[in-house]
Amino acid sequence: MPPHMSEPAASERFHLELPSDPANLATARLFVATTARVLGYDEDAVADLKLAVSEAGSAVIASGRHETVTVVVETTPTTGMATVTVGPLRPGDLTGDHLNPGDVILALFPGAHIDETRDALLIPVEPEPAR
Amino acid sequence: MPPHMSEPAASERFHLELPSDPANLATARLFVATTARVLGYDEDAVADLKLAVSEAGSAVIASGRHETVTVVVETTPTTGMATVTVGPLRPGDLTGDHLNPGDVILALFPGAHIDETRDALLIPVEPEPAR
Amino acid sequence: MTDPMTLDVSSEAGRTVLRVRGEIDLATAPVLEERVQQLQRGEPLVLDLAAVDFVDSTGLRVILGADTRATNQGTSLAIVAVDGPVTRLFDLTGVGSRLAVFESIADAAAHE
Amino acid sequence: MTDPMTLDVSSEAGRTVLRVRGEIDLATAPVLEERVQQLQRGEPLVLDLAAVDFVDSTGLRVILGADTRATNQGTSLAIVAVDGPVTRLFDLTGVGSRLAVFESIADAAAHE
Numbered sequence A, B: 001m002p003p004h005m006s007e008p009a010a011s012e013r014f015h016l017e018l019p020s021d022p023a024n025l026a027t028a029r030l031f032v033a034t035t036a037r038v039l040g041y042d043e044d045a046v047a048d049l050k051l052a053v054s055e056a057g058s059a060v061i062a063s064g065r066h067e068t069v070t071v072v073v074e075t076t077p078t079t080g081m082a083t084v085t086v087g088p089l090r091p092g093d094l095t096g097d098h099l100n101p102g103d104v105i106l107a108l109f110p111g112a113h114i115d116e117t118r119d120a121l122l123i124p125v126e127p128e129p130a131r
Numbered sequence C, D: 001m002t003d004p005m006t007l008d009v010s011s012e013a014g015r016t017v018l019r020v021r022g023e024i025d026l027a028t029a030p031v032l033e034e035r036v037q038q039l040q041r042g043e044p045l046v047l048d049l050a051a052v053d054f055v056d057s058t059g060l061r062v063i064l065g066a067d068t069r070a071t072n073q074g075t076s077l078a079i080v081a082v083d084g085p086v087t088r089l090f091d092l093t094g095v096g097s098r099l100a101v102f103e104s105i106a107d108a109a110a111h112e
């Protein structure tokens, strides 16, 4: 369980929705960084999450299909896992050119995948002690 | 029109939703600060918005009635106004002890009021040049 | 931010100084409240808020409570604050005139 | 942040140095791209990324494009980077070995 959480409590959900504008990517990174710190993640994990969210958010904007970017952080107290979801994204949005967002995201979080039922990229994040 | 906005474009909406926990107030402040900077507000305005959102978010948590705090920033391109909405809040939540959140919010933004249809505090924010 | 608020206690110019850095809000005010109470116990206290980045009414109530406690204990509370979030909140709420506010620890320590 | 990314051009050890501070992402990469193109024009360039706080694949494509352009122009691109977000991204993507990366401007300026 992340160290700052005093008790398992219920699952928690942190939700952000911003206009699909490159100027807002910094806000998305700050959101995931601050939330991860509150959940007890260390600065290495925070840096990786900022990068993954920035890549995925860039892909949403680059797709040109959506007016907003949504980032959700959810905790699963029983396992200590968190999931970060970024969307709307569908298969193909993360790939393309060499050195695309998907390459970086998978190098950071090999368990990341498009969840087609949620129309989003889902990034499973190990509890802090396991990283 | 705030300086960083390149064209009037459409109305924009920035939305944040966090668990009602004092540890998340810092995230709410960062959200409104970064969003206000993207919209072109200066550091004095950013500091005032952080204070108002922190007061209102504290009042949501103190009410003990809600599992989440919601903060929304919306722009009205025709007037250059922005509105910041924090909830759920109803009349009475902001008052109480001497030096309560409501006193501070009204000193900062005299036009702030509870919008009962939205079940939230609504803070009208003048365009940057008018402040 | 690694830690939203940090507290340091020192002794300067013969006075106990509690230096607060970072943010005072609903999350951190209880920690400040407890430490201030421990340090007051009838002794004068200098509360150095010059490195505070953020404070709201929750923090202000701790500060005013400490001032009232000092008066009730027949001792003093001196506050150090420079232009910034702390003085902004004092001005907005009009409480600045009720508190002994100084621009430096040296000035604050000279306060009876 | 007042400005998410700032660029400074200087001449050091006989080389043009473009120093980047702040964040390179989809919002700021086009500005960097344009400035790099202006400065290259057949001249060797030192790209100092030591003060970059954040970079993602959008920024990496600008860096790799500048390296390819240097090669095509028969000149060189030298990159300054210390442990941090830039080296992290180079390591993750395996591109570090394709670039001339140095720990200081002096080392970079000595690069042919």
Ligand SMILES: Nc1ncnc2c1ncn2[C@@H]1O[C@H](COP(=O)(O)OP(=O)(O)O)[C@@H](O)[C@H]1O
Binding pocket: A090, A091, A092, A094, A095, A101, A102, A103, A105, A106, A112, A113, A114, A115
């Ligand atoms: N680069 C990528 N980054 C993130 N998700 C990806 C990437 N490429 C594909 N995906 C998505 O992740 C899911 C599983 O991916 P994976 O098993 O790694 O590749 P594959 O597409 O070969 O099945 C798929 O639904 C796919 O759309």
Ligand SMILES: Nc1ncnc2c1ncn2[C@@H]1O[C@H](COP(=O)(O)OP(=O)(O)O)[C@@H](O)[C@H]1O
Binding pocket: B020, B021, B022, B061, B062, B063, B064, C026
């Ligand atoms: N000072 C406070 N005022 C209001 N709510 C608070 C305060 N401190 C914590 N909370 C939040 O309110 C929720 C319930 O608080 P808790 O202290 O567990 O209340 P109780 O145990 O009295 O039901 C938690 O999410 C907690 O973080």
